[in-house]
Amino acid sequence: MPEQQTTSLDETLGFEAYEREGEEVARGRMKVADAIRQPFGIVHGGAMASLAESVTSRATYQAVGPDNIALGMSNETKFLRPVSDGHIEAVARVRHRGRTTWIWDVELSDAEGRLCALSRMTIAVRPMPSGGPGGG
Amino acid sequence: MPEQQTTSLDETLGFEAYEREGEEVARGRMKVADAIRQPFGIVHGGAMASLAESVTSRATYQAVGPDNIALGMSNETKFLRPVSDGHIEAVARVRHRGRTTWIWDVELSDAEGRLCALSRMTIAVRPMPSGGPGGG
Amino acid sequence: MPEQQTTSLDETLGFEAYEREGEEVARGRMKVADAIRQPFGIVHGGAMASLAESVTSRATYQAVGPDNIALGMSNETKFLRPVSDGHIEAVARVRHRGRTTWIWDVELSDAEGRLCALSRMTIAVRPMPSGGPGGG
Amino acid sequence: MPEQQTTSLDETLGFEAYEREGEEVARGRMKVADAIRQPFGIVHGGAMASLAESVTSRATYQAVGPDNIALGMSNETKFLRPVSDGHIEAVARVRHRGRTTWIWDVELSDAEGRLCALSRMTIAVRPMPSGGPGGG
DSSP: OOOOOSOOHHHHTTEEEEEEETTTEEEEEEEOOGGGBOTTSSBOHHHHHHHHHHHHHHHHHHHHTTTEEEEEEEEEEEEOSOOOSSEEEEEEEEEEEOSSEEEEEEEEEOTTOOEEEEEEEEEEEEEOOTTOGGGO | OOOOOSOOHHHHHTEEEEEEETTTEEEEEEEOOGGGBOTTSSBOHHHHHHHHHHHHHHHHHHHHTTTEEEEEEEEEEEEOSOOOSSEEEEEEEEEEEOSSEEEEEEEEEOTTOOEEEEEEEEEEEEEOOTTOGGGO | OOOOOSOOHHHHTTEEEEEEETTTEEEEEEEOOGGGBOTTSSBOHHHHHHHHHHHHHHHHHHHHTTTEEEEEEEEEEEEOSOOOSSEEEEEEEEEEEOSSEEEEEEEEEOTTOOEEEEEEEEEEEEEOOTTOGGGO | OOOOOSOOHHHHTTEEEEEEETTTEEEEEEEOOGGGBOTTSSBOHHHHHHHHHHHHHHHHHHHHTTTEEEEEEEEEEEEOSOOOSSEEEEEEEEEEEOSSEEEEEEEEEOTTOOEEEEEEEEEEEEEOOTTOGGGO
16 A cells, blocks of 8 residues: 555554455454543444544455555444453454445454444545556 | 643644534544654554544543543544645534443544535443442 | 236335425325334334335436436334324435435424434445346 | 234245254255245345344344344345346355344345345344333
């Protein structure tokens, strides 16, 4: 992917340990810290939605790029259990690999392995604009 | 809301200009910067989902607290148009004020006023745990 | 649209009063009857989801056909208030008219005008298969 | 469940073969027929959403009733592949059994076993109204 930036949301929120197992499974993690908390002291739902989106758009791009780009089209995240400490682990499994969209189901769990959120991500696949991603 | 933290996701991502118009409308904004971009240089969808969630959970809490807490239950965000510069403005309108859930529709627009994302947030309303939010 | 059928889901469930106001608004209605109830005697959520989908896919097709087809891609319906009698009125407003997807917000109300469900429909727009819709 | 009705949406749409495997899995099926088709001759998305909702609300009620009722709160269905013939089989797996909501993931497949839709259902669990379900 492009190198022109010094930071990105992934770094801002401390995403780490990204890995991909073939085309069908991808993983990522974030440590619980104030930077991702909301005012009540628990992890902000948006941080969990962000982690799900980063893991799945990156995994889709690795499969369809560089001739295509992969862009989030829909992020549907349900929050089941608040998390205050430790880390959050995301495991994404692909459910649909269409010509124009990929769909992933993501489970987010806490350090004890308890399910804390479920995300269903739709990633749009589009031909890379001729001028690169910034040209579109 | 509690004061014990030095930062929160809202500050990490640079959310600003929160305001509430009665119980039914709330607004917030974020400046486009590398800290909220994804690797292609556009605003990360998770940042938009986070802004929608911050504005609506805060506005719900202002209406139902401090006897109740307001927690994100479902965040469904659709991305319509990539944003590379300027800022993003969120306008949330309440659609349902139930005893246990509030539902908000959020429009996210760029600096030219073009719609770039739509979010439907479900916020759970629960009695404040007796030991405070950390006690639940 | 094709004429080869004697019935369709719209007739099975008693959808009526479809009308379209330009490209941006469309309406439809169903009478509450046992045929659309669930076992507790209230209107089945699936009937409301179906009404939202019929109104929006039909209105999209009227705008993009006959060179394109319009197919439901995602139906997200939230149920706010049970309905036992009278009728249900759907009002759909378009929120996004893209090249490959249209997004509609649908409000479903009871005979007293109270909001009972909200639906967000994504309709895929695709070129008509050369052999007609059955050829795809 | 109550016996006062002669028909219901399940019968109208021809749902059959409902079965439950413990608290965690439930199944149902519908035959493809004109009554559940849309005008292009394929199965109406609303019929698939309805099947998912029937299977999961029934399975939830079997677990939490008769002291509680189980009502659809959110039906999010994605359509992956059009179906023209045969039958559709739904398999629902519970993902969350909370005090006030259950969440199910439903896979809908055609007669060849190909995945044609994915549904995520949120079912609200509420105390049975004292006058029965019609009393609430």
